Amino acid sequence: MAYLHCLPPSVEPRVSDHIPQIIDMIKQIIDNGFAYSVDGDVYFSVEKFPSYGRLSGRRLEDNRAGERVAVDSRKRNPADFALWKSAKEGEPYWESPWGPGRPGWHIECSAMSAAYLGYSFDIHGGGMDLMFPHHENEIVQSCAACRESNISYWVHNGFVTINSEKMSKSLGNFFTIRQVIQLYHPLALRLFLMSTHYRSPVNYSDVSLESASERLFYIYQTLQDCEDVLLQHDRACLKETVPQDIASRISDFQNSFLISMSDDLHTNVVLGALSDPLTTVNDFIHTRKGKKRELRIESLAALEKTVRNVLATLGLMPSSYLEAVHELKEMALKRAKLSEAEVRQKIEERDTARKNKEYEKSDEIRKELAALGIALMDSPHGTTWRPCLPSSLQQEPAIAN
Structure with a gap:
């Protein structure tokens, strides 16, 4: 536990x-x-x-x-x-x-x-x-x-079901937390469980766990990117004020958190509300307009602190964003039955195919990895990869909890 x-x-x-x-x-x-x-x-x-x-x-x-x-x-x-x-x-x-x-x-x-x-x-x-x-x-x-x-x-x-079927030893679909965290990060399981209100039934499926893993990676990678930017500045020299629109976003998020948790622990609503501050952080880091914003670093520091406090309250705060990102990638490789070296080799094969204008082969490599839960990300600095929901699972019907 x-x-x-x-x-x-x-x-x-x-x-x-x-x-x-x-x-x-x-x-x-x-x-x-x-x-x-x-x-x-x-x-x-x-x-x-x-x-x-x-x-x-x-x-x-x-x-x-x-x-x-x-x-x-x-x-x-x-x-x-x-x-x-x-x-x-x-x-x-x-x-x-x-x-x-x-x-x-x-x-x-x-x-x-x-x-x-x-x-x-x-x-x-x-x-x-x-x-x-x-x-x-x-x-x-x-x-x-x-x-x-x-x-x-x-x-x-509420009860736990497996692919909408009751979990029980007699049906042969019973497994333990220890078995789940052999393939999925423990905090991905926690995020998955908190994505449903505690009184509602929880429908466990591979799609659900993969989606939770992808979401958790996005959260931690965003905060790690934010931390990388902040490390380049002396926080002691930062102003205590932030632009009014950022202050309003932070206030709205904090109020949503307090109201949702006070109303019978609606953790699912809080997790949904995380999207706004995280999107704002990514805008400040990656978009041209965001990089030019006044009090950009102060805003990033305030947003990161707010999100960190909420994650800590929910029990989703890792000891290190960087370590958690690495662990999530390791788990994704384990589920895909690939090594980091094998993924690197696939990326190199794809780079060669693109240079040779073999675009069909390039696309095939991307699709092959995506089917296993490995998404390739192209940038001016080269190609990297991140965990994603395997395309082989995306055809499964969505089931409401």
């Missing part, structure tokens, strides 16, 4: 280390009149909690029991769920006031959350499939143990 710039959790508790806290919480729930024990099992009485279902919007009468498992006739209500389960042969167990057994699925999370965060905390997350019954049950059992229990925000992420 460190490769993806994900911060490590402060605590990674184990259920087996928190059995006393779990038993204490169950005792509280029973003492408060919300649970009952039967033959060594303890069940939560959902009828005692009128607001049960408030998170998912499901009513108690909508929950049809017995569809997936047999209904336990010892329950007062088929919807009652286990807080403690009596020991069964071959299963681990712990001693409790109700006899040997183990915790129910839901109580574990409530007890460990309360142990480290208290009964009230800011954010609780999980997959969309956990909203019911897991998170509903967490809410009622926590509130039953402590009336002041409260979680300010619930965040539920």
Whole structure:
């Protein structure tokens, strides 16, 4: 996860280390009149909690029991769920006031959350499939143990599909992050995931990852070009002001960032808004008109700083633009099954073909490399290459997330 710039959790508790806290919480729930024990099992009485279902919007009468498992006739209500389960042969167990057994699925999370965060905390997350019954049950059992229990925000992420098909081991389309980052830069994967709002389903495909890689290369190459220009000037001598139109662009971008992130973390909107400042940077660096602009260097410095701060907040800031550009190119070569020397050789063959006016052969070499995700860039200083979306994948239909 460190490769993806994900911060490590402060605590990674184990259920087996928190059995006393779990038993204490169950005792509280029973003492408060919300649970009952039967033959060594303890069940939560959902009828005692009128607001049960408030998170998912499901009513108690909508929950049809017995569809997936047999209904336990010892329950007062088929919807009652286990807080403690009596020991069964071959299963681990712990001693409790109700006899040997183990915790129910839901109580574990409530007890460990309360142990480290208290009964009230800011954010609780999980997959969309956990909203019911897991998170509903967490809410009622926590509130039953402590009336002041409260979680300010619930965040539920959408599912991952592979080429619009559900990802699962049974379908043979399941793979891990470690497998993905063998061919794609970890931050390209992060960019891809952030390009879809977290509550929406994420459709994983080669086209999506290639597009994210190409986009990330553009971002870092633009900022590296900007850094190269700025290194030629003493920043300490730069003026603190920038032209009004540049100040407005920066302000608009910052406002868009704050509004989008404050509105349920719309990272996809922020990533789209990056286009304007990056285009402006490229204009200042590469166009004749941009190079003549007043306060050009001051503008570049202000734009780079603004974009850098946003990338840092999104966890997309590399340790070095130059290093990230190099790594993205290495990954592109790996996917194309080519070496840098082989690409150089192709460029030389193309240069020779152009000198000999063999334009058909020249175009064929360009197309051959483009099909593999290698784009050739001609300039007065020669031909270079950059990663691109392989033309062999561009015919695949676009799929909306």
